[in-house]
Amino acid sequence: MSTDENREFPYARNFRVLMLVSFLTVWGYGAQRSVMSVQMETSGTDVLWMGVLLSLFGLPRAAMNIVGGHLTDRFSKRGNMLFSIALFAVVSILLIGFSRSSVAMGIWRVLLAIGVSWATTAMLAYLADITLPQKRGTAFGLQKMFTWLGIALSGFFAPMILLQIGMRGLMVLMAVIGGIGLVFAARFLHDLPPVETSRRSDPGGRLSAGRGSDPGTGNAVEKWVLAYDGMLIKCVEDGIVTFFIPLYILWHVSDIVAIGSIISLFTVTYVVFQPLGGWLADRIGSWRVTLTGIFLLTVGACVILLFPGVGMFFVFSALAGCGSGLAVTSAEMRASMIGSAHQRGRILGYWRFFRDLGSFFGPVLTGCFLAFGQTGWMLLFLMGMCMAALLASLPFAGSGRIFPLAEETHKIE
Numbered sequence: 245m246s247t248d249e250n251r252e253f254p255y256a257r258n259f260r261v262l263m264l265v266s267f268l269t270v271w272g273y274g275a276q277r278s279v280m281s282v283q284m285e286t287s288g289t290d291v292l293w294m295g296v297l298l299s300l301f302g303l304p305r306a307a308m309n310i311v312g313g314h315l316t317d318r319f320s321k322r323g324n325m326l327f328s329i330a331l332f333a334v335v336s337i338l339l340i341g342f343s344r345s346s347v348a349m350g351i352w353r354v355l356l357a358i359g360v361s362w363a364t365t366a367m368l369a370y371l372a373d374i375t376l377p378q379k380r381g382t383a384f385g386l387q388k389m390f391t392w393l394g395i396a397l398s399g400f401f402a403p404m405i406l407l408q409i410g411m412r413g414l415m416v417l418m419a420v421i422g423g424i425g426l427v428f429a430a431r432f433l434h435d436l437p438p439v440e441t442s443r444r445s446d447p448g449g450r451l452s453a454g455r456g457s458d459p460g461t462g463n464a465v466e467k468w469v470l471a472y473d474g475m476l477i478k479c480v481e482d483g484i485v486t487f488f489i490p491l492y493i494l495w496h497v498s499d500i501v502a503i504g505s506i507i508s509l510f511t512v513t514y515v516v517f518q519p520l521g522g523w524l525a526d527r528i529g530s531w532r533v534t535l536t537g538i539f540l541l542t543v544g545a546c547v548i549l550l551f552p553g554v555g556m557f558f559v560f561s562a563l564a565g566c567g568s569g570l571a572v573t574s575a576e577m578r579a580s581m582i583g584s585a586h587q588r589g590r591i592l593g594y595w596r597f598f599r600d601l602g603s604f605f606g607p608v609l610t611g612c613f614l615a616f617g618q619t620g621w622m623l624l625f626l627m628g629m630c631m632a633a634l635l636a637s638l639p640f641a642g643s644g645r646i647f648p649l650a651e652e653t654h655k656i657e
Contacts, residue, residue: 255374255375255436257432258374258432258433258434258436259371259374259375259383261428261429261432261433262367262370262371262374262387262429262433263386263387263390264390264425264428265329265367265425265426265428265429265433266367266387266390266391266394267390267391267393267394267425268333268394268421268422268424268425268428269329269332269333269363269394269422269425269426269429270333270360270391270394270395270398271333271394271397271398271418271421271422272332272333272334272336272337272398272415272418272419272421272422273332273333273337273356273360273395273398274394274395274396274397274398274399274402275337275398275399275401275402275405275414275415275418276337276340276353276356276402276415276418277395277399278398278399278400278402278403279402279403279406279411279414280340280349280353301353301354301356301357302357302600302603302604303604304354304357304358304361305357305358305360305361305600305603306361306596306597306600306601306603306604307597308357308358308361308362309361309362309364309365309592309593309594309595309596309597309600310590310593310594310597311362311593312324312328312361312362312363312365312366312589312593313365313369313589313590313591313592313593313594313596314589314590314593315362315366315589316365316366316369316588316589316590316593317369317586317587317588317589317590320435321366321369321370321373321435321589322370322429322433322434322435324362324366324589325363325366325367325370325429325433326426326429326430328359328360328362328363328366329359329363329422329425329426329429330359330426331355331358331359331362331363332355332356332358332359332360332362332363332422333359333363333419333422333423333425333426334419334422334423334426335355335359336352336353336355336356336359337356337415337418337419337422338415338416338419339352339355340352340353340356340415341411341412341413341414341415341416341418341419342412342415361596361600364596365589365592365593365596366589367387368384368387368576368580368592369580369588369589369592370433371383371384371387372438372580372588372592373436373437373438373588374436374438377581378526379526380522380526380577380580380581381521381522381523381524381525381526381530381533381573381574381577382519382522382523382526383522384522384573384576384577384580385518385519385520385521385522385523385525385573386519386522388518388519388522388572388573389515389518389519392511392514392515392518393515396511396515398418402414402418405417466582466640467579467582467594467595469633469636469637469640470534470575470578470579470595471594471595471598471599472598472632472633472636473534473538473571473575473633473636473637474572474575474576474595474596474598474599474602475598475599475601475602475605476538476541476602476629476630476633477541477568477571477572477599477602478599478600478601478602478603478606479602479605479606479609479626479629480541480564480568480602480606480626481510481514481564481568481602481603481606482602482603482606482607483602483605483606483607483609483610484560484564484606484610484626485506485507485510485561485564486507487606487607487610487611488610488614488622489503489506489507489557489560489561490503490506490507491614492552492557492619493506493554493557496554497554499554502554502557505558506557506558506561507561509558509561509562509565510561510562510564510565511565512565513561513562513565513566513569514565514566514568514569515569516569517565517566517567517568517569517570518569518572518573519573520569520570521533521537521569521570521571521572521573521574522573522574522577524570524574525573525574525577525578529641530574530575530577530578530581531574531578531637531640531641532641533570533571533573533574534570534571534574534575534578534637535634535637535638535640535641536567536570536571537566537567537568537569537570537571537572537574538567538571538630538633538634538637539567539634540563540564540566540567540570541563541564541567541568541571541630541633542627542630542631542633542634543563544559544560544563544564544567545560545623545626545627545630546627547559547560547563548560548623549620549623549624549626549627552619552623572599575595576592576595576596579591579592579595580592609622609625610622613625
């Protein structure tokens with residue numbers, strides 16, 4: 245590798261291995277995500293009780309982002325990755341597969357939630373350590389792309405494999421794939437000194453620097469706005485796309501194909517626009533990309549508020565997938581820039597905690613509105629949430645691009 249390539253990609257092999265590990269270790273998570281409801285239904289589980297058991301995944305996942313972040317900063321990033329990958333990609337998947345009751349499956353999903361949040365936080369902190377800040381958005385986007393590609397492929401194949409070899413065989417197969425990813429992580433990923441930049445090219449941005457703060461520390465308002473933006477994205481995904489829209493279509497036109505198509509459209513656009521959001525964040529600034537994503541969400545909310553119906557739900561799904569993909573990667577990239585490398589895990593953990601709270605509040609709020617037959621008020625409330633995020637994010641969009649490519653300098657500490 246040439247000197248210039250070493251300068252741009254000081255830990256290139258580690259980056260490639262981490263992408264492979266991200267792809268392999270989520271297959272079990274994606275598989276159980278797609279077949280768990282079917283497995284519980286075939287065992288005669290009551291629908292209400294099924295919802296309770298499935299919800300056990302959300303809050304532990306959110307909380308473990310914080311705990312995992314602190315553990316990642318306090319101890320070895322590699323050690324945290326290996327232990328948490330083993331927990332969510334191998335151990336919890338085997339326990340789910342060998343469970344004989346829906347209650348046991350729900351309990352082991354708590355273990356899965358703890359492991360997957362912990363592993364993701366450790367992976368992102370490690371990824372931030374081995375990439376230059378001016379390349380970090382692209383790196384985060386690629387990691388998300390490989391992760392979601394694994395989830396999508398395992399979700400597609402899991403039902404077919406389930407019919408052939410049963411739940412236990414499916415989960416054993418997924419655990420073996422996760423174990424292969426764990427072997428690659430143990431063999432090739434090692435703790436490394438973090439790549440940092442000089443203050444002249446620090447990614448904090450001109451906005452915070454102009455206010456007299458250290459460019460790398462951010463400020464409290466910025467952190468809260470980032471947290472709110474992340475929570476909104478998950479509220480839209482889990483409250484509107486996967487909860488409200490399917491129910492609305494079932495109640496009005498009973499078109500199962502349309503439901504699957506709308507959710508697939510959201511997933512595809514979300515997967516594609518995550519790496520694009522990271523790539524754009526490296527070039528025009530993370531806050532500008534985040535603002536663009538929130539704007540697309542706001543337009544989508546306006547569309548279904550004024551013209552609710554199956555056709556407009558397709559439009560909303562595309563806009564929400566594009567907007568969420570852009571905003572989530574750029575916001576997460578910005579969160580990784582706040583503070584020093586020794587605080588990276590906990591800051592990412594807190595951001596992911598607030599983001600994942602959207603997976604709880606989205607369905608809960610949607611259910612409350614639907615229970616009282618207030619669909620219009622729910623869509624108006626969604627519009628208000630999007631407008632609030634748009635207005636709160638707007639002041640941070642003026643910092644412009646942070647990294648002049650011809651002038652950037654870095655050091656490896």
